Amino acid sequence: MESQTEQKNKLSTTIVLENKAIAPGVFVLKYKKVKSFTAGQYIGLTTDLGVTPRLYTIASGENDTEVQVLYNLKDDGWLTPRLSEIKPGSELYVTNPDGDFIDDESPAWWIASGTGIAPYSAMIRSGLHKNKTLIHGGRYNHSFYFENEFIPILKDNYIRCCSQDKGEGLYHGRLTRYLQDVENLPTDCRYFICGSPEMVVEVRDLLIKRGVKYDKIVAEIYF
Amino acid sequence: MMVKDTLLGKTLEELIQITADLKLPKFAAKQIADWLYKKDITSIEEMSNLSAKARAALAEKYDMGIILSTKVESSVDGTKKYLYPTNLAHQFIETAYIPDKKRSTLCVSSQVGCKMGCLFCMTGKQGFQGQLSSGEIINQIRSLPERENLTNIVYMGMGEPLDNVPELMKSLEILTSDYGMAMSPRRITVSTIGIIPGMIEFLNHSECHLAVSLHTPFEDERKRLMPVQNVYPIKDVLQIIRDFDFGLQRRISFEYIMFKGINDTPAHVKELCRILDGIKCRINLIRFHPIPDTPLEGSDEATMEDFKEQLVKKGITTTVRRSRGLDIFAACGLLSTKELVKRQEEEKDF
Numbered sequence: 001m002e003s004q005t006e007q008k009n010k011l012s013t014t015i016v017l018e019n020k021a022i023a024p025g026v027f028v029l030k031y032k033k034v035k036s037f038t039a040g041q042y043i044g045l046t047t048d049l050g051v052t053p054r055l056y057t058i059a060s061g062e063n064d065t066e067v068q069v070l071y072n073l074k075d076d077g078w079l080t081p082r083l084s085e086i087k088p089g090s091e092l093y094v095t096n097p098d099g100d101f102i103d104d105e106s107p108a109w110w111i112a113s114g115t116g117i118a119p120y121s122a123m124i125r126s127g128l129h130k131n132k133t134l135i136h137g138g139r140y141n142h143s144f145y146f147e148n149e150f151i152p153i154l155k156d157n158y159i160r161c162c163s164q165d166k167g168e169g170l171y172h173g174r175l176t177r178y179l180q181d182v183e184n185l186p187t188d189c190r191y192f193i194c195g196s197p198e199m200v201v202e203v204r205d206l207l208i209k210r211g212v213k214y215d216k217i218v219a220e221i222y223f
Numbered sequence: 224m225m226v227k228d229t230l231l232g233k234t235l236e237e238l239i240q241i242t243a244d245l246k247l248p249k250f251a252a253k254q255i256a257d258w259l260y261k262k263d264i265t266s267i268e269e270m271s272n273l274s275a276k277a278r279a280a281l282a283e284k285y286d287m288g289i290i291l292s293t294k295v296e297s298s299v300d301g302t303k304k305y306l307y308p309t310n311l312a313h314q315f316i317e318t319a320y321i322p323d324k325k326r327s328t329l330c331v332s333s334q335v336g337c338k339m340g341c342l343f344c345m346t347g348k349q350g351f352q353g354q355l356s357s358g359e360i361i362n363q364i365r366s367l368p369e370r371e372n373l374t375n376i377v378y379m380g381m382g383e384p385l386d387n388v389p390e391l392m393k394s395l396e397i398l399t400s401d402y403g404m405a406m407s408p409r410r411i412t413v414s415t416i417g418i419i420p421g422m423i424e425f426l427n428h429s430e431c432h433l434a435v436s437l438h439t440p441f442e443d444e445r446k447r448l449m450p451v452q453n454v455y456p457i458k459d460v461l462q463i464i465r466d467f468d469f470g471l472q473r474r475i476s477f478e479y480i481m482f483k484g485i486n487d488t489p490a491h492v493k494e495l496c497r498i499l500d501g502i503k504c505r506i507n508l509i510r511f512h513p514i515p516d517t518p519l520e521g522s523d524e525a526t527m528e529d530f531k532e533q534l535v536k537k538g539i540t541t542t543v544r545r546s547r548g549l550d551i552f553a554a555c556g557l558l559s560t561k562e563l564v565k566r567q568e569e570e571k572d573f
Contacts, residue, residue, distance in 0.1 A: 042454065052420050055454065098454075099453055099454055100442070100446065100452065100453045100454075100456060196350075197337070197338040197339070197340050197347070197350050197351050198350035198351075200340050200450065201347055201348055201350065204340070204342070205516045208516070208518050209516065214447055214519075215444075215447045218447070218450075218453070219340060219450040219453075220450060220453050220454070221338060221339065221340045221450045221451075222338075223338040223339065223351075223383075223386060223451075
């Protein structure tokens with residue numbers, strides 16, 4: 001009999017539907033949905049059964065028939081150079097969705113850098129957007145993936161913090177400076193943070209300094 | 224200038240490949256391993272049982288890989304903290320040497336910085352700068368002035384060992400193989416916060432002990448302290464442990480840093496007993512010494528002792544770990560943080 005662990009790590013075969021660059025070195029991969037998931041969960045993905053799957057938070061909505069994965073091409077990585085070459089119709093191996101970076105309808109601030117936007121994209125595409133403020137940090141004006149979907153839904157509650165470029169509707173500066181500049185930072189809602197370890201740790205320290213209790217902060221780190 | 228690869232940290236299989244590529248006799252690989260892991264030389268030139276031609280061929284492509292510590296701090300209790308430069312420019316790692324009556328333990332690092340972002344960890348505040356090679360891990364032992372006294376090695380320094388599995392496993396092979404340092408795997412403990420794929424690899428392919436950083440039995444609470452909980456929940460980590468046959472000698476322990484008013488209540492004792500039921504293990508209770516910008520405080524002594532007693536009464540072997548090297552911050556990454564040269568601002572744009 002299979003152990004619980006083996007069942008959980010079991011790989012399913014799926015088919016790539018689309019694999020498109022949406023910014024320099026950044027891709028969205030779409031594949032046929034195999035299992036249902038909750039917005040905020042991740043899947044393990046690999047092109048080779050002999051290679052441990054890498055983890056990616058799902059970016060598509062719970063009711064979509066396809067699953068979207070947002071990934072950065074890492075030249076020295078094993079998987080992403082292979083993924084970036086993959087064509088529609090190719091086979092992929094995916095694990096069951098898993099993970100606990102899950103929000104509910106209570107007020108929350110969502111904070112992301114770069115591809116850390118994926119879980120919030122899944123949440124918004126699944127209808128979770130009331131009482132939410134989304135702070136998205138990026139280096140250039142093309143770093144705000146899925147912004148065209150977020151702007152009409154979140155309106156003024158979608159803040160794009162751009163450190164290198166200036167542009168209409170962009171806050172010029174890092175998201176940490178934005179968070180420092182906000183006058184009335186709420187301390188009674190939850191904060192979700194997703195992105196690089198440096199960003200997560202720096203933002204968490206900053207929020208705590210500004211009076212947010214640590215147990216109101218939920219972090220997801222890309223490792 | 225071409226940066227040469229290093230010999231230290233190479234397994235025997237890799238050394239055999241190197242000697243084959245250089246058209247050296249087969250037995251040279253074993254001779255090189257002896258020099259690297261059993262003797263005390265610092266240069267290829269000193270490998271005196273290799274021919275001059277062989278030494279020249281090796282030296283053309285390789286360095287020994289010995290890196291001496293650039294700084295040492297000594298505690299009043301005898302603990303020493305060594306600072307080693309790494310192959311990453313301006314980056315340092317810490318290694319703590321902890322002598323005791325019967326044993327001398329070395330706490331080695333496996334990464335430069337850490338990606339895991341635990342709320343209570345100073346190393347996490349450095350961010351992640353890179354993986355250590357097996358050579359850089361082995362160097363912490365090989366270059367230690369007190370090397371001859373060592374009885375135990377714990378992978379509890381900077382970084383998450385199971386986030387660097389290939390280099391971790393190579394270093395363990397070298398430490399425990401006859402061709403290498405021939406240490407008993409029962410003298411080596413690898414600590415993890417519970418990276419499941421790495422844990423499976425480690426459990427299946429080594430004989431060393433495992434320590435899991437638990438810190439609270441409640442999933443929601445653990446999520447706030449350790450972001451890894453969102454990805455690899457502790458219940459799944461414990462399931463892996465339950466599924467694995469540890470045998471009679473191999474040990475599983477749980478690390479539990481005690482935070483005042485947070486994870487030190489009777490409810491925590493009860494839940495710990497519930498989630499660890501059926502696992503033959505030990506819990507190490509650890510004092511928390513606050514780091515800058517942390518909202519957490521350490522539990523007081525009486526609470527820790529009481530917590531321990533409650534667990535012992537429930538049949539769980541529990542110890543309170545003695546704090547060592549407090550005056551030199553031997554356990555929190557402060558020394559390397561002080562030495563860390565901040566990266567360019569553009570690398571941190573978010």
